[in-house]
Amino acid sequence: MSFDNICKYLAASYPEPFVRWLLASNATDIQLLPSELSRDPIRADAVIRLQSTNSILHLEFQTLPTSTPPLPLRMLDYWVRLYRQYECPIEQVVIFLQETTNNAAYTNQLSVGNTQHRYRVVRLWEQDAAPLLTNPALLPLAVLARTDSSAALLEQVATQVDMIEEPQQQRNISACVEVLASLRFEPDLIRQYLREELMRESPIYQEIIQEGVQRGKQDTVIRLLTRRIGTVPPQLQAQVQSLSIEQLDELSEALFDFASATDLTAWLQQELMR
Template sequence: MAYDNICRYLAQAYPIPFASWLLNAEVIEIQPLPTELSLEPIRSDALYLLPNSGQILHLEFQTVPTSSPPLPLRMLDYWVRLYRKYECPIEQVVIFLKETKSPIVYVERLAVGGTIHPYRVVRLWEQELTPLLENPALLPLAVLARTDTPEVLLKQVADRIGRIEEPEQQQNISACTEILARLKFDKNLIRQFLQEDLMRESPLYQEILQEGELKLVLRLLTRKLGNIEPKLQTQIQQLSSEQLEALGEALLDFSVTQDLVTWLENYQ
């Protein structure tokens, strides 16, 4: 499951709660910025312009500490591109999701020769629970906060999700919470406190499922038929979840690309 993608969704859907939490200040006005930066395209997880303070807040979510290129170099690369484009102060925050003893999660700067570039690091397993319970947008992160009593933590988060009045928001927050909780807790423990039916009704969860089904079907087709031409890939991407499931069964009988073409023509 793409845990970073869940966090990217939350940060983009609820920018003010994230900015207020990370800056420890009330943020009233915020302007999301394009996350794809210039030169060789790289995409950040979340970018906000805070007009009142004239600064940019840049967030990166990490499930594992290692990356290529290494995270400190990536943060410098992001900073240079952002400053070149916007010429304003930039607050960079890396949020590590899954607890680890790796020393990498304690590195908070790039230091090479005379070049030193600092950034903030948030290790969620060290964070206090209370601030994350105060806003529905941060509830999915709350399950990864510091605790000695997992059952109490999960119950508190579940109770707060139950108070969300808007149905679709409640479903999406529930889905994000259950998915991120899998980084830390056993599934059986999660099911004791979080309502699985809420997650499955979530439009976001359905989108995640469909994305996973699409990747699986394309991978199976490539193994069966070789490279799939872009035109056919586009047609496959437009299929519904039910159609992807049907294609996943049908492709077992395919032997040549024309079999796929014929199948798609019938469904159209």
Template sequence: MAYDNICKYLAENYPADLVRWLHDIEVTEISVLKTELNTEPIHADSLTLLQTANQILQWEFQTLPASKPSLPLRMLKYWVRLKEKYNCPIEQVVIFLKFTTSSKAYTNQLLESNTSHRYRVIRMWEQDPEQFLANPALLPFATLAFSESPNRLLEQVAAAVDRIEEPLAFTNISACTQLLAGLRFDQRLITELFPEDVMQESVIYQKIIQKGHKLGLLEGKREG
């Protein structure tokens, strides 16, 4: 499952809400930038330009800490290309989605003999769920937040999603919530709490299915 695609969808459609959460900044002028960084193309998960501050915010969503090249090296490569292209301040944040005890999820810098590069790290399992429960755009992330009673938290999230009145927002936020919840909860519990037919109507769910279908066809051609 392409969990980073879900996060990219939320970042592209609710950028101000993620800026408020990740950077504690209220913004009125904001642009979502193309995420491909040229030369040998590499794709960032999300690039956001704060126009009034002329600052770029980069968010990387990681399901697992393993990465090739290593995540610290990737973050340095992103920073260099962004600096070359936009020549403005850059703040980078890595968000780890799934609980892990790996030391890589607690690393926030690249340290080499003559090079040092730092970025921020957020581990979802350490986050207070209240900040997500209070904002419909962030409800999908609430499923991964800290809780001594995870099943009770999922019930709270489902109830909050059910209160979203705008039909399209309800459909897509519900689908994103169910998909991200799959990183932590048994599918049977998710199905009990959320209407399953909503998934089929969701734009983001259909995009993920289509992408998976295309990748499957591509792999089939390669094997052939």
């Protein structure tokens, strides 16, 4: 289960609450920008444009503190690409989901020679839950906020979920709450306060399950290709990652006949022509 994907869904579906929470702004004229950035594409978690101030809020969600390349370098890379494309002020915020004492969660800058780059870091386990309980889109993050009583926090979140009137939104938010709650609480405690049937009925939950299966197949196929033909060039890896689950299954069988990257290229070209 990708916890980061839950957060990406929330930021993409409900950008205004994130703007209000992180920028203390009531702006409503916001625009969700493409998260895939140019030049050897990398994908940011969420990129939100505030049109009234011509500025950008860039969000990255981290479950684990380790990152390749290191997070400070990634944040500079994102900033340069975003600024090259939009030429406006950029507020970058890294939100750590799971409590850790790792230095990465307490680092907010890259400093190399004359180069200095800063960004904000939000450690959810240090945050007051109250602001996150006021908006349905932020309820999933509330379960990871500071608390003296796990049961009381889960009960508060469950109460707010039950108050969501629109059924589809309620199912999706409930699914996000339960998935993120699993980062912190035991399953038995979660089941005491949250209704599992809502999560199971959520389309976003099914999409995340499907995406997890697809990513697993992508990783397996690329590992098999590496063993079979050596290092797979980035552009071919990108094409493999764009394949459907059915196509990945077909490639996992066909690759045993490959002798070089040329065979992979030919197979991909043939697949695109189908």
